[in-house]
Amino acid sequence: MAYYLNKQTDPMKLFKNYTHYLVQLIAVLTLAISPTSYAGPGHDHGDEKPNQQQAKTLPRFYAESDLYELVGVIRDKQITLYLDRYATNEAVKGANLEVEIDGVKMAVKPHGDGEYLIELKDKIKDQPTPISITINDGGVNDILVSTIDLSQFENSSVMNWKTWLKLLVLMCFVAGVAYWSYRNRELLRSRAIKIINQFKELA
Secondary structure, three states, X not given: OHHHHHHHOOHHHHHHHHHHHHHHHHHHHHHHOOOOOOOOOOOOOOOOOHHHHHHOOOOEEEEEOOOEEEEEEEEOOEEEEEXXXXXXXXXXXXXXXXXXXXXXXXXXXXXXXXXXXXXXXXXXXXXXXXXXXXXXXXXEEEEEEEEEOHHHHOOOOOOOHHHHHHHHHXXXXXXXXXXXXXXXXXXXHHHHHHHHHHHXXXX
């Protein structure tokens, strides 16, 4: 046991290891709080174009029925709807969509294969907002209902200010502990040696 203590508990090595682990902790926490994307179940778009990949970080909502599934991506005053068939995940082309947002009807126009665009007069309110989509697909009718909740996607394209603030506080705390440890390294060294000697006596 005495050999183990001499081998592993040198005060300067402990301090260096402590600093190293703190740096690793900051890196892990930074990765852990980075934003993630959400596409909705079964709506992966594996062959997405670059602009669709970028859209993954934007606020969105999801709706489905036995026939269709839909993802709506919100960018400022535009909503892009991605409509697929539920059973096959095939994009629905050329359907006629009627949309109501918070009881107000919105014009919808095709915007690519299985994509439909809504131009808004005003941005979506920062509160839960109901949306319904009536689908007429070659004589097949269906209605999808969902809720737009922007609070789940606060500045989701980048780390929001609250996240940056938490990270800054954490880094300041770690830097403060490291600085205090450095300024009081002699005190820490003497206390560490004292503790080591106590362990040696017990051994």
